[in-house]
Amino acid sequence: MSVLGIHRKLEENSGLLIFGILFVSAIGGLVQVLPSVFQDELVTPTSETQPYGPLELLGRDVYIREGCSTCHSQQVRPLLAEVKRYGPFSSAGESAYDRPFLWGSKRTGPDLHRVGAKYSDAWQRVHLIDPRSVVPNSIMPAYPWLAERAADPRENIQTRMRRLQMLGHPYSDDQIAQAPYLVSDKTELDAIVAYLGVLGDAAGSDGRMAH
Amino acid sequence: MPFDFWVGWVAVLTVLSLIGLAWVIYGAYFGGQKVGEDEQSPTVWDENLREGAHPAPMWWFWTMLASLVFTLVYLILYPGLGSFSGTFRWSQGGELEERLVAHESAFGARRSEIARMDLELIQANDVLMRAAKRVFDRQCAACHGLDATGQAGMFPNLLDHAWQWGNSPGAIEKTIRDGRHGIMVGWNSVLNRSEASQLVQYTLALADSTPSVHPGKAKYDELCVACHGADGKGSIALGAPDLTTGIYTYGGDVLTIKETILYGREGVMPAFGGILDDMQIRLLVAWLSRS
Numbered sequence: 060m061s062v063l064g065i066h067r068k069l070e071e072n073s074g075l076l077i078f079g080i081l082f083v084s085a086i087g088g089l090v091q092v093l094p095s096v097f098q099d100e101l102v103t104p105t106s107e108t109q110p111y112g113p114l115e116l117l118g119r120d121v122y123i124r125e126g127c128s129t130c131h132s133q134q135v136r137p138l139l140a141e142v143k144r145y146g147p148f149s150s151a152g153e154s155a156y157d158r159p160f161l162w163g164s165k166r167t168g169p170d171l172h173r174v175g176a177k178y179s180d181a182w183q184r185v186h187l188i189d190p191r192s193v194v195p196n197s198i199m200p201a202y203p204w205l206a207e208r209a210a211d212p213r214e215n216i217q218t219r220m221r222r223l224q225m226l227g228h229p230y231s232d233d234q235i236a237q238a239p240y241l242v243s244d245k246t247e248l249d250a251i252v253a254y255l256g257v258l259g260d261a262a263g264s265d266g267r268m269a270h
Numbered sequence: 271m272p273f274d275f276w277v278g279w280v281a282v283l284t285v286l287s288l289i290g291l292a293w294v295i296y297g298a299y300f301g302g303q304k305v306g307e308d309e310q311s312p313t314v315w316d317e318n319l320r321e322g323a324h325p326a327p328m329w330w331f332w333t334m335l336a337s338l339v340f341t342l343v344y345l346i347l348y349p350g351l352g353s354f355s356g357t358f359r360w361s362q363g364g365e366l367e368e369r370l371v372a373h374e375s376a377f378g379a380r381r382s383e384i385a386r387m388d389l390e391l392i393q394a395n396d397v398l399m400r401a402a403k404r405v406f407d408r409q410c411a412a413c414h415g416l417d418a419t420g421q422a423g424m425f426p427n428l429l430d431h432a433w434q435w436g437n438s439p440g441a442i443e444k445t446i447r448d449g450r451h452g453i454m455v456g457w458n459s460v461l462n463r464s465e466a467s468q469l470v471q472y473t474l475a476l477a478d479s480t481p482s483v484h485p486g487k488a489k490y491d492e493l494c495v496a497c498h499g500a501d502g503k504g505s506i507a508l509g510a511p512d513l514t515t516g517i518y519t520y521g522g523d524v525l526t527i528k529e530t531i532l533y534g535r536e537g538v539m540p541a542f543g544g545i546l547d548d549m550q551i552r553l554l555v556a557w558l559s560r561s
Contacts, residue, residue, distance in 0.1 A: 062297025090283045094276035137362050139369040146545065148366070177545060179538035182413050185422045193422050194412055 104155035107261040110228040111156060111254070113238035114245055116219065117210045118254025121247045122161065125202060132163035133172040133258070146173040147262045156228055168199060173259035183252045205248040216242050281352030288341065295334050299325060385548035389439055392556035402557035405550045409542065418558075423521055424537065428558055432517040435539075436506040442555050449541030452509040456534030457493055465489050470527045476502035477516040 069076045095101055111119060122128070135141050137148040149172050154160040178186075182193065187205060190197040216238045224230045242250070314320050348356040355361070384398065392398045407416060413425040420427035431437070434452065435445050461469065465486075472486025480501050481487065491500070497510035504512035511519065519537070520530055542551070 061301040062294050063301050066298075086283065086287050090280050090287075094280055097276060098273065137366045139366060139373060142366065142370070143373075177409075177540055178412065179540055181424055181536075181538065182422075185424070186412075193415075193425075195416065 101151040102155055103152050105150060105152035105261050108153050108155055109257075109260065110223070110230060111257070113216050113220065113234075113241050114210065114250050114253045115257055116223075116254075117216065117242060117245075117247075118250035118252070119157075119161075121205065121210075121251045122254060125205075125251075127171075128161045128163040129165060130167035130199070131169065131171045132166050133160075133170065134162040135170055135172050141170070145170050146259065153261045156223075158223070158226065171255070171258055173262055175256050175259040176262075178255075180252050180256060183255055184248060187248060187251065205251060206246055208247045210245040210247050210250040211239075211242045214239065277352040281354070284345070284351055288338065291334075292338060295331065295338075299328075299331050381547070381549040385552045387552065389552075389556045389559060392553065393560045398553060399557060399560075402553035405546070405553055406557055409546065409550075410554070420519070423526075424519065426519045426537075427517070430515075430517055432512055432515040434504065434506070434511040434519070435509050437559065439555050439559050441506065442558050443551060445539060446546070446551050446554055447541065447543040449543075450509060450537070450539040452535070452537040454497075454510075454530065454535040456532055458532040460493070461489065461532065466528055466532055469494075469531055470524055473502075473513055473527055473531075474522075474524075476513045480514075 069079050133154075134149045135145040135147065142148055149162075153172075154162070184206075186193050186199075187202045189201050189203070190199040191201075217235050220228075220230050220235045220238055224235070345351045345354075346356065347358045348360050350356070384392070392402070406418065410418070410428075413421070414428050415421040415425070418428040426434070433441070435441055435450050457466075468484075468486035469489050470486070472481070472484050472490050475481050475484060475486075497508050498504050498513055499510075502513035504510040511517075516522065518527065520526055520535055546554070
């Protein structure tokens with residue numbers, strides 16, 4: 060059958076046309092996305108990647124809720140300027156315990172994948188509550204309420220950790236038993252500062268270059 | 271599924287869709303159907319509106335042909351077809367490595383020269399001092415302020431003469447490279463209110479002279495002397511601030527000093543040894559120790 064004949068058939072049968080459109084638009088995904096789902100390299104943590112502790116886990120949720128990833132990426136790309144500015148480039152394995160990953164695609168603020176080593180916790184606190192008090196020309200919004208809210212108001216940190224354990228995060232039963240004591244009197248500010256503090260801990264593992 | 275399967279999957283699907291694309295393009299232009307041929311039973315709407323079969327313009331064809339040729343050339347030169355790495359052997363990591371090497375060969379010699387340069391020579395060189403200020407602005411100003419006078423009532427002023435960890439070039443370099451962690455313990459559990467107030471007054475009095483008789487002296491000699499010294503001069507080795515300077519990182523008013531004494535302080539300077547290179551650290555030391 061000629062190409063134009065097929066074309067005519069498709070044009071006259073909307074069901075067939077829909078199927079044809081779906082098939083053609085699926086090709087890109089079948090080639091680019093599907094194989095990566097099964098690629099071990101992307102889901103195997105690098106040697107220094109650790110699952111988040113209970114407080115950090117809660118801090119990550121605050122990070123997601125406040126939409127930090129709409130302005131901050133968490134991926135240092137393998138480009139000279141980025142490696143010089145931020146440190147070793149990110150590898151997929153570093154996000155093995157990120158569900159979902161927070162790579163982001165927009166940098167209104169700087170990349171945060173290597174931010175852990177750069178600032179003291181005290182600075183992070185002041186900066187989150189009032190960014191302008193330490194960076195006068197910052198356009199980041201202030202997040203003063205973080206200091207007033209309990210990190211784990213529903214007291215379900217153990218449930219969360221158990222679910223992640225089911226998904227393969229190597230939490231020990233001891234860690235899960237201890238978790239409530241580690242987060243009980245903490246605020247969301249404590250949690251997100253703890254989370255930011257461990258970002259980049261696995262930088263440079265598995266032979267990736269330091270600049 | 272094994273990795274090899276997916277390598278083959280990518281390669282086969284890529285090739286098949288390219289062939290399919292070529293077939294569609296060829297068929298649409300040279301499939302044997304001529305203009306007007308498809309008009310045995312033309313669909314007619316609205317009296318005289320007929321569907322025609324005018325072929326797409328030829329420049330579309332040439333554009334698509336060029337794109338196909340480009341794709342083929344690209345897939346031969348660069349990685350894309352399964353695990354075939356392309357005749358250029360290009361890779362993202364390889365390119366970065368190459369650029370780092372080029373960067374090093376272009377600037378490495380000059381950078382290591384600056385990293386070993388005399389501080390006076392750097393300080394006398396306007397270009398280098400401007401570069402140093404840029405490093406400061408980017409790496410240090412977030413805490414110490416753009417003018418380096420400290421801020422937020424906790425990050426130290428770098429322009430005064432009171433440096434709790436020392437202001438010799440060696441001490442500054444160590445502070446930048448390895449970071450510092452200063453801890454003042456709180457005495458809330460061992461001091462009552464009046465003792466705390468007396469201690470505050472004694473601390474403030476130290477700025478003028480060491481009083482020989484003072485109601486706060488007994489507690490000072492008991493609790494504070496180990497770090498801050500009998501004369502209040504502090505200890506650079508311990509990072510204990512000099513109390514005779516009248517300069518207080520966290521604030522010098524009565525209430526703030528009382529808070530410091532009762533609840534303690536903890537100050538962290540992060541280590542920049544892994545973030546900055548030797549030249550940048552040298553520039554910062556020169557910039558910070560300038561007169």
